[in-house]
Amino acid sequence: MTPAQTTAATLLQTRPEGLYCPMGDFYxxxxxxxxRALITHGHADxxxxxxxxxxxxxxxxxxxxxxxxxxxxxxxxxxxxPQQIGDVAVSFHPAGHILGSAQIAISxxxxxxxxVTGDYSRSPNPACAPFEPVPCDILVTxxxxxxxxxxxxxxxxxIARLLASVAAFPDRAHLIGTYALGKAQRLIMLLxxxxxxxxxxxxxxxxxxCDYHVTQGIPLGDLRAATITRGQxxxxxxxxVLAPPSAFAATWAQRFPDPVICFASGWMQVRAxxxxxxxxxxxxxxxxxxxxxxxxxxxELNPAETWxxxxxxxxxxxxxxxxxxxxxxxxxxxxxxxxx
Amino acid sequence: MRAFADLLERLAFxxxxxxxxxxxxxxxAATPDPERGLALAALTGDLGLKAVTxxxxxxxxxxxxxxDLFAISYDFVGDLAETIALIWPPATSHTPTTLxxxxxxxxxxxxxxxxxxxxxRLDAMLPNERYAYLKLATGGLRVGLxxxxxxxxxxxxxxxxxxxxxxxxxxxxPPYTDLFAWATGGPKPTSAAHAPFRPVxxxxxxxxAALQSLPAADYTAEWKWDGIRVQATNDxxxxxxxxxxxxxxxxxxxxxxxxxxxxxxxxxxxxxKRGDHIAPFGDLQKRLGRRTVSRKMLDSHxxxxxxxxxxxxxxxxxxxxxxxDRRSALxxxxxxxxxxxxxxxxxxxxQTWDDLATLRSAPPSDxxxxxxxxxxxxxxxxxxxxxxxxxWKRDPMVIDAVLLYAQRGHGKRSGFYSDxxxxxxxxxxxxxVGKAYFGFTDAELKSLDRFVRNNTTETFGPxxxxxxxQVVEVAFEGLNxxxxxxxxxxxxxxxxxxxxxxxxxxxxDQLQTLRDMLPD
Numbered sequence: 001m002t003p004a005q006t007t008a009a010t011l012l013q014t015r016p017e018g019l020y021c022p023m024g025d026f027y028x029x030x031x032x033x034x035x036r037a038l039i040t041h042g043h044a045d046x047x048x049x050x051x052x053x054x055x056x057x058x059x060x061x062x063x064x065x066x067x068x069x070x071x072x073x074x075x076x077x078x079x080x081x082p083q084q085i086g087d088v089a090v091s092f093h094p095a096g097h098i099l100g101s102a103q104i105a106i107s108x109x110x111x112x113x114x115x116v117t118g119d120y121s122r123s124p125n126p127a128c129a130p131f132e133p134v135p136c137d138i139l140v141t142x143x144x145x146x147x148x149x150x151x152x153x154x155x156x157x158x159i160a161r162l163l164a165s166v167a168a169f170p171d172r173a174h175l176i177g178t179y180a181l182g183k184a185q186r187l188i189m190l191l192x193x194x195x196x197x198x199x200x201x202x203x204x205x206x207x208x209x210c211d212y213h214v215t216q217g218i219p220l221g222d223l224r225a226a227t228i229t230r231g232q233x234x235x236x237x238x239x240x241v242l243a244p245p246s247a248f249a250a251t252w253a254q255r256f257p258d259p260v261i262c263f264a265s266g267w268m269q270v271r272a273x274x275x276x277x278x279x280x281x282x283x284x285x286x287x288x289x290x291x292x293x294x295x296x297x298x299x300e301l302n303p304a305e306t307w308x309x310x311x312x313x314x315x316x317x318x319x320x321x322x323x324x325x326x327x328x329x330x331x332x333x334x335x336x337x338x339x340x
Numbered sequence: 341m342r343a344f345a346d347l348l349e350r351l352a353f354x355x356x357x358x359x360x361x362x363x364x365x366x367x368x369a370a371t372p373d374p375e376r377g378l379a380l381a382a383l384t385g386d387l388g389l390k391a392v393t394x395x396x397x398x399x400x401x402x403x404x405x406x407x408d409l410f411a412i413s414y415d416f417v418g419d420l421a422e423t424i425a426l427i428w429p430p431a432t433s434h435t436p437t438t439l440x441x442x443x444x445x446x447x448x449x450x451x452x453x454x455x456x457x458x459x460x461r462l463d464a465m466l467p468n469e470r471y472a473y474l475k476l477a478t479g480g481l482r483v484g485l486x487x488x489x490x491x492x493x494x495x496x497x498x499x500x501x502x503x504x505x506x507x508x509x510x511x512x513x514p515p516y517t518d519l520f521a522w523a524t525g526g527p528k529p530t531s532a533a534h535a536p537f538r539p540v541x542x543x544x545x546x547x548x549a550a551l552q553s554l555p556a557a558d559y560t561a562e563w564k565w566d567g568i569r570v571q572a573t574n575d576x577x578x579x580x581x582x583x584x585x586x587x588x589x590x591x592x593x594x595x596x597x598x599x600x601x602x603x604x605x606x607x608x609x610x611x612x613k614r615g616d617h618i619a620p621f622g623d624l625q626k627r628l629g630r631r632t633v634s635r636k637m638l639d640s641h642x643x644x645x646x647x648x649x650x651x652x653x654x655x656x657x658x659x660x661x662x663x664x665d666r667r668s669a670l671x672x673x674x675x676x677x678x679x680x681x682x683x684x685x686x687x688x689x690x691q692t693w694d695d696l697a698t699l700r701s702a703p704p705s706d707x708x709x710x711x712x713x714x715x716x717x718x719x720x721x722x723x724x725x726x727x728x729x730x731x732w733k734r735d736p737m738v739i740d741a742v743l744l745y746a747q748r749g750h751g752k753r754s755g756f757y758s759d760x761x762x763x764x765x766x767x768x769x770x771x772x773v774g775k776a777y778f779g780f781t782d783a784e785l786k787s788l789d790r791f792v793r794n795n796t797t798e799t800f801g802p803x804x805x806x807x808x809x810q811v812v813e814v815a816f817e818g819l820n821x822x823x824x825x826x827x828x829x830x831x832x833x834x835x836x837x838x839x840x841x842x843x844x845x846x847x848x849d850q851l852q853t854l855r856d857m858l859p860d
Contacts, residue, residue: 148427252755254755277802
């Protein structure tokens with residue numbers, strides 16, 4: 001290990017539970033129950049139930065309570081302004097990923113500042129606050145889409161393709177697979193921005209999280225349950241229906257005759273991925289940084305070291321080497337790529 | 341180019357035939373000539389561009405992207421053109437291009453200028469345009485669009501009969517301006533080609549009960565051979581062999597082409613024949629789909645034409661004549677041709693349908709799949725109409741098999757597990773022997789779907805492995821040896837004919853039972 005890494009390691013270490021700060025005795029997004037967890041955002045692979053104390057943004061705490069019940073932790077600690085935990089100062093900064101998502105900055109006056117990005121995005125998202133660049137010595141970044149082939153297109157263009165397909169196939173329902181938290185609400189906002197004022201039908205699994213967004217001042221327009229009443233026939237022709245991808249495998253999907261299966265995800269950039277899922281209309285809409293935004297972030301923040309938490313680290317480590325930057329993979333396990 | 345790139349993308353993700361046709365007709369309606377015709381030719385592989393090689397493309401991208409970064413990306417994406425399309429530095433300014441311009445410059449560019457040309461175009465394109473352009477240039481569109489499907493889409497677009505489109509197809513060349521003019525209300529193009537394809541007359545299925553209401557004396561019967569239906573033609577020296585949908589398969593059968601020493605058009609069955617022995621369909625299959633055929637293959641799998649009908653003879657179109665008159669003319673023609681690779685399909689002697697049933701039950705060859713029945717006064721008409729020609733197929737082979745895997749269907753069946761892999765016993769274990777996704781009713785589909793959901797042991801993406809409990813009767817039209825399948829056999833047209841809830845998995849058939857059904 002280089003001396004720099006040795007120093008940095010006193011700020012953050014990897015342990016089987018996840019990323020650990022020994023000087024503050026807490027974990028960030030741990031994958032196993034711990035005494036004290038700091039949580040970047042509410043997606044299930046980052047925010048798990050059962051920790052002794054959880055510090056997160058107020059919205060992330062709300063979301064965890066919605067998903068896991070009010071008793072998901074013994075102590076909720078809303079992040080508000082910089083706070084001292086043990087020997088380090090901790091602050092939360094918007095990550096632009098989903099509602100409530102944050103980066104976590106950890107500072108020690110002699111060692112410096114580490115920023116853990118969590119999942120983040122720099123493309124405009126009306127459903128959450130935009131990413132805030134935080135100067136740092138160690139950037140601990142995600143790398144979900146860290147390959148130079150990932151350049152996310154303008155989401156407005158993807159919505160235009162969807163609406164063109166709806167117009168071309170007025171007899172079929174368009175059934176969009178989307179993650180229930182974040183992606184679903186972003187899709188709805190994008191559809192509204194594109195002028196789709198008609199009701200949007202949603203699977204039951206999306207209801208509570210959509211309701212919560214509305215209470216947070218994010219207008220979603222006319223949402224209706226994609227249910228069928230007994231004895232009443234309806235085929236959702238010409239309608240847009242949102243559901244978690246798992247619903248496509250359930251009998252739930254059988255109510256739609258001849259639907260156009262769509263899927264909204266950054267993975268849809270790659271054809272083999274779309275085909276694997278049996279998707280007829282792939283929509284490349286992502287809540288993560290793509291390759292240009294990831295490399296731009298590293299260049300702008302210009303950290304002494306870049307650590308890569310989860311995703312495809314090979315390419316970004318190679319890129320850092322080409323740029324003469326110090327970088328290393330953390331190979332944290334337990335963060336799924338499936339639902340992003 | 342944008343519209344073509346979008347079309348290509350939609351086609352690639354649309355497995356259903358009707359969905360593909362819908363995308364194509366919408367594209368034809370929205371796209372002017374000559375772009376729509378060139379797109380059609382590109383999709384069916386008839387554009388005839390000199391192929392740009394993968395190594396040329398690798399060389400181009402090496403100048404733009406670090407080799408390691410490219411290798412990591414290619415490894416993830418898995419397709420060269422797609423990786424390059426995505427990784428290529430984004431366009432600083434997007435220049436709209438048209439398919440006709442791009443095709444023309446690819447055709448006209450000298451080989452040495454190709455790398456520079458392609459790089460320049462890639463620089464000014466959007467990613468999905470780059471993908472379409474690279475697939476176009478490398479000649480590998482592979483969207484599962486057969487020429488047959490393309491013709492159906494043109495017919496649908498212009499509200500034309502597909503047989504009429506097939507008839508003139510071989511006289512047409514890209515960009516098919518006259519074809520699209522016809523499809524939009526203009527005159528039907530006259531076929532300029534020598535030895536044109538003529539739409540084939542097809543039969544409908546029947547059985548003994550349905551036949552009993554018809555006067556047997558009004559019909560002839562002959563064996564239905566298990567080869568492929570072809571049209572062999574020699575038009576003033578231009579020789580062609582067409583499949584029944586109008587595909588030109590001449591290149592794969594030079595031996596038969598050499599035997600077409602006549603001037604006319606014969607409808608018949610293409611078979612492999614060694615001496616007096618007609619070989620099973622599997623042998624013929626080895627010769628299909630080839631661009632060239634080796635000397636060795638010509639010797640070991642000689643092609644043969646068994647003649648059913650005569651459409652044109654020495655300039656005279658016989659199609660309007662009654663079947664019996666054409667048949668007399670055919671007898672005389674085959675005698676005149678007098679070639680060992682061309683013979684007559686003999687008529688079967690019968691007085692009553694029961695006589696014919698007796699013949700059908702004991703055919704003289706394994707390669708006979710039933711009988712063909714034709715009304716004596718029938719003219720030769722294009723397409724499949726109810727009567728005057730019937731096929732009375734032999735009863736299908738059946739086995740009892742156990743469902744092993746299930747996959748969700750598409751379109752109307754999305755949400756339902758409708759594609760099944762089934763197996764039979766071999767040394768105490770179940771080995772997969774085939775796949776079936778039809779044969780059952782909607783009600784049976786629902787019950788199979790329920791079975792799948794309640795008896796899944798593992799899931800692999802869209803595929804579920806099942807507890808080996810559900811026995812089904814699988815019907816199929818024939819069996820071939822297949823080194824590609826673990827079981828060593830491949831079924832033709834397998835379908836689930838009955839759900840055998842009365843049987844236990846242990847009652848399903850043995851693989852040896854299947855092997856015993858293989859033709860000699």
